[in-house]
Amino acid sequence: MWTKANLIGAHPALDFLNTVADTGKTRDVNLLLSPGDFLSWLEFCGLDSEILVDPIPTHEELADLVRFREIAYQALVSTLEESKQESRNLPRYECYLKSALQRATFCVREQHFTWRASNEPGHHILDSIVLQFYDLLQSTDVARIRQCERCSWLFINSGRGRGRRWCNMATCGNRHKVEAHRERKTKPPKPAPPA
Numbered sequence: 159m160w161t162k163a164n165l166i167g168a169h170p171a172l173d174f175l176n177t178v179a180d181t182g183k184t185r186d187v188n189l190l191l192s193p194g195d196f197l198s199w200l201e202f203c204g205l206d207s208e209i210l211v212d213p214i215p216t217h218e219e220l221a222d223l224v225r226f227r228e229i230a231y232q233a234l235v236s237t238l239e240e241s242k243q244e245s246r247n248l249p250r251y252e253c254y255l256k257s258a259l260q261r262a263t264f265c266v267r268e269q270h271f272t273w274r275a276s277n278e279p280g281h282h283i284l285d286s287i288v289l290q291f292y293d294l295l296q297s298t299d300v301a302r303i304r305q306c307e308r309c310s311w312l313f314i315n316s317g318r319g320r321g322r323r324w325c326n327m328a329t330c331g332n333r334h335k336v337e338a339h340r341e342r343k344t345k346p347p348k349p350a351p352p353a
């Protein structure tokens with residue numbers, strides 16, 4: 159189900175936001191439909207060693223995760239659009255971050271200070287995901303987050319200048335090329351200059 163294309167975000171928080179399959183800016187084609195989908199995603203991202211899934215998440219917990227995903231998406235995208243109006247999801251996003259941090263433990267991992275999510279069964283999974291977003295917010299990569307010009311996927315732009323325009327050249331980049339080609343072909347030819 160998951161392929162390397164699902165890891166183009168270059169950060170687990172962005173890869174989590176990219177668990178939708180819409181080809182445009184809508185976010186209706188959810189790829190996390192069952193706890194099994196989420197478990198396989200965790201495993202594919204290599205987060206399964208960090209996020210304990212015993213007992214496996216319930217459908218309600220999964221619904222919470224998806225709800226948080228969309229709140230985080232709206233909050234993040236509003237910062238990219240530089241709109242003067244703050245996303246109405248910002249206070250809700252803040253609430254998730256504060257609650258996860260309040261329950262977390264401060265620790266040292268790989269010579270860095272970090273937060274370890276609460277082990278409480280009802281909170282552990284969601285808090286672990288939320289803390290991935292806190293990690294992203296703390297990193298310098300946050301200034302390089304870009305959105306694909308065609309779909310809603312987000313990624314860290316590692317190129318210089320304008321850099322990447324699409325999440326993936328093979329999907330969105332290709333769709334753009336095909337459409338641009340079709341547009342050129344259907345355009346009426348320019349009138350010949352007067353003799």
Ligand SMILES: [Zn+2]
Pocket residue numbers: 306307308309310311324325326330
């Ligand atoms: Zn895309």
